[in-house]
Amino acid sequence: MSPTDGATSSGVGEPLLTVRGLRKSFGDNTVLRSVDLTVERGRVLALIGPSGSGKTTALRCLNGLETADGGTITVGDDVRLDFASAPSPRALATLRDCSAMVFQHYNLFPHKTVLENVLEGPVVVQRRPVADVTREALGLLERVGLSEKRDAYPFELSGGQQQRVGIVRALALRPRLLLFDEPTSALDPELVGDVLGLIKELALEGWTMVIVTHELQFAREVAHEVAFVDGGTIVEHGDPAQVLRAPQHERTQQFLRRLLHPF
């Protein structure tokens, strides 16, 4: 399946996602001070940064899993949320419909088979015809090499297989934007490659993506832009090679040093 709102020749270069001044606190703890982001159609943004920096919270705000306290999120030219006042559930739902998320811990539905996991959103929520969606879902499962697992339950799959189902579940929703929250952090090292390879393929196909990741090598290869998040704000962003090889900001330099030379 190709992206529904992705790299059409006319669409590339236009911003699909624009975030301005996003703020979020949990009680006294300010997690996002002011986040500004722009992702153009068909481009991949990687968010990197130390744990607790706010990168995952920022990602979750994009899908409405957290409701920001201030700032705006704009998707395309039809969805715009201003968090100056609390958004209505309907407004949050329109934001959520724009994107699909792949979770760190997969969060597959354990009481449903692989195929049922993929069909649940398109059939039950989006009310698309079962036959069409099933055909599409089986195509996607075939593509990630899991056709023969269609009737298996999640507990029967390895972590890497579960995460590939998680990605298929997200794709089947036909989102305009794919969000990844540390998609390989919970995987055994030997299973990471398959999942990263799949995400890379999707990037090449022109899906618009925001990826929170600790895999710097992967970010360098796949992302069009890298943003370094620290202290609830974007400290530095730009071309991956530039940010990861020759960071300008001292905090970015420190973070990368620690990742590259942990001992």
Place this chain on the structure above:
Amino acid sequence: MNETWELFASSFWPIASGAITGTIPLAIVSFVIGLVLALVLALMRLSRHAWAAGTARAYISLVRGTPLLVQLFLVFFGLPSVGVVIDPWPSAIAAFSINVGGYAAEVIRAAILSVPKGQWEAAYMIGMSRRLALRRIILPQAARVSVPPLSNTFISLVKDTSLASVVLVTELFRNAQEIAAFSGEFMLVYLEAALVYWVVCLVLSAGQTRIETRLDRYVAH
């Protein structure tokens, strides 16, 4: 010895039929109504609205803090004094349902809370509303967790229905009481009643195991 056996044999059917026509339907009907009530109460307790949570909390506290026999007397003997007269059967069903509702509400609430937060998030992510997420994703998983404790509640209820004998419901124990009073063989007849309760509970436990096996098909062993 022969006479003893004769009494045992002749009173078996009246006692067993009391179980079939009294105890078991009383327990099943009360349990079903009680479960519906419990689900509503559990959702109220988990609600963001303070008045709903508070009402449910008060209900549960009252039901669990007062004896079932007192609740039954309030319905059957208490209500008529304020002009509400209810027959024995509906009285017993009302009292047992109210009681089961209070106990099972806590079981269901705990089961809902035991479903990982990530399940709610995945449900919201695919576009579900809270209600749809609850129905399609959360409650089916909570059901598996709540089968063993709810089976306990049900088995307790089966035995508690013996209290209905005091409000004139014809069930297992009332039949046993009549036979015992008539024959004077209290030990024998009440042992027989106990035996029939035990057999009913054994069957129910077997049923619980079957339901658990069925609901466990998607869990690693």
